[in-house]
Amino acid sequence: MPTALIADDEPLLAAALQSALARLWPQLAVIAVAHDGAIALAEINRLRPDFAFLDIRMPGLDGMAVARSVAGCRVVFVTAYDEYALQAFDAAAMDYLLKPIDDPRLLRCISRLQQLASTVAMPAPAPAEAQPEYLNWITAGLGNSKRLIAASEVLYFKACDKYTELVLATETQLIRTPLKELAARLNPREFAQIHRGLLVRLSAVQSIEQDMLGRNFVLLKDREDKLPLSRSYAAQFKSM
Structure with missing residues (x-):
C-alpha cells in the first residue's frame, strides 16, 4: 500500500487535502500530517513515505528546502502561489497543485502518482555506481x-x-x-x-x-x- 505525508501550516487545508485523497485514492495511506517544515522533514526521515504533499510557504523550513533535503520520497507541491513552479520542477517535484484544488486536477495528479507507484513497486537492478546519501539535517x-x-x-x-x-x-x-x-x-x-x-x-x-x-x-x-x-x-x- 502506498503511503504519504501531508505538510501544510494551515490545519484546515491539510485536513481538506487528506479528506480529498481518501475519497479519490482510498488505497493511499496518509501516515502523517505536519504543520511546519522542520517537523515534516523529521517525519519523512523517520517514516519514509512514498509521497509527500508539501506546502511551499511554511514556518521554520519551507517546502523547497524540505524537498531538497530528502531522498526516496516523491514530492507534490500544494500551494496558493504559482511563482514557484519552475523551482518546484528543478527540485524534481512530481506535480505542482494550486490551491484551491478541485477534484479533476487532483485526480490527474493521483493518476500520475499511481503510475509511478506501480513502476517503483517492480524490482530494478541497483546502479553500478550508486552514490550514498548522507545526512544533511538533524532534528x-x-x-x-x-x-x-x-x-x-x-x-x-x-x-x-x-x-x-x-x-x-x-x-x-x-x-x-x-x-x-x-x-x-x-x-x-x-x-x-x-x-x-x-x-x-x-x-x-x-x-x-x-x-x-x-x-x-x-x-x-x-x-x-x-x-x-x-x-x-x-x-x-x-x-x-
Whole structure:
C-alpha cells in the first residue's frame, strides 16, 4: 500500500487535502500530517513515505528546502502561489497543485502518482555506481522542544549515556541517535571519528596538539574544547 505525508501550516487545508485523497485514492495511506517544515522533514526521515504533499510557504523550513533535503520520497507541491513552479520542477517535484484544488486536477495528479507507484513497486537492478546519501539535517532536542540543525553547523558529536550531544559554536543540543549510527550516515569527507565517543567535523579542526605524555588532542577553530585523539584514529591527521 502506498503511503504519504501531508505538510501544510494551515490545519484546515491539510485536513481538506487528506479528506480529498481518501475519497479519490482510498488505497493511499496518509501516515502523517505536519504543520511546519522542520517537523515534516523529521517525519519523512523517520517514516519514509512514498509521497509527500508539501506546502511551499511554511514556518521554520519551507517546502523547497524540505524537498531538497530528502531522498526516496516523491514530492507534490500544494500551494496558493504559482511563482514557484519552475523551482518546484528543478527540485524534481512530481506535480505542482494550486490551491484551491478541485477534484479533476487532483485526480490527474493521483493518476500520475499511481503510475509511478506501480513502476517503483517492480524490482530494478541497483546502479553500478550508486552514490550514498548522507545526512544533511538533524532534528535535535527532546520532548516538544525540537529544532532542525544543519550537519555543517555541528563542530563535533559526543556520545553521552543514552544520548548524543551535538556541539555547535555557541550551544549544545541532544539527540537519541547513537554515535555509531551517525558515523555511518555522515559524509566521511566531512566528518571523522577521533575517539570511541567523538566525531568531529574536519573543517572545524584548527590543529593537533601533543602533550608531554605523548597524548594527542584536537583543537577547534570556534571553541576552546580540547578533544582527545585516540591512537587508533590518529593516522588520518598526520598531514595536519
